[in-house]
């Protein structure tokens with residue numbers, strides 16, 4: 001897919017993890033799929049580069065200091081999203097949705113995703129059946145998250161695309 005040269009926003013699609021339960025505030029309940037960091041529900045989430053230690057046995061420590069600005073080339077930091085709607089089914093606590101992204105954006109066209117500096121969730125696909133330990137609580141939490149973000153909850157990936165493209169076109 002050819003990404004048009006736009007100075008404005010980039011529309012992307014991704015997966016989050018919802019932290020269920022009343023014991024975690026909604027504002028701390030929308031996580032990246034794999035890392036322990038909550039997305040903001042009140043303002044754009046801003047990428048940061050976590051200090052990390054390369055832990056592969058038998059390999060030298062690669063790097064432990066973060067990039068000055070995330071995302072940067074030669075690193076893996078940034079807010080990830082795909083160019084195309086996520087088609088795979090995800091069960092709670094994982095949810096599929098869309099983001100508007102801007103700022104520094106690094107495109108990985110061959111691998112069909114980008115890494116952005118700032119992003120704001122636009123819409124989520126209503127979960128179909130729950131997995132995880134607390135599907136009911138995860139679903140309740142997702143609706144509260146969407147409410148706080150002013151994000152739409154849509155029925156499927158096609159509706160997600162239509163709604164998200166409409167939102168992106170307003171920018």
Ligand SMILES: [Zn+2]
Nearest residue numbers: 049067075077
């Ligand atoms: Zn980095």
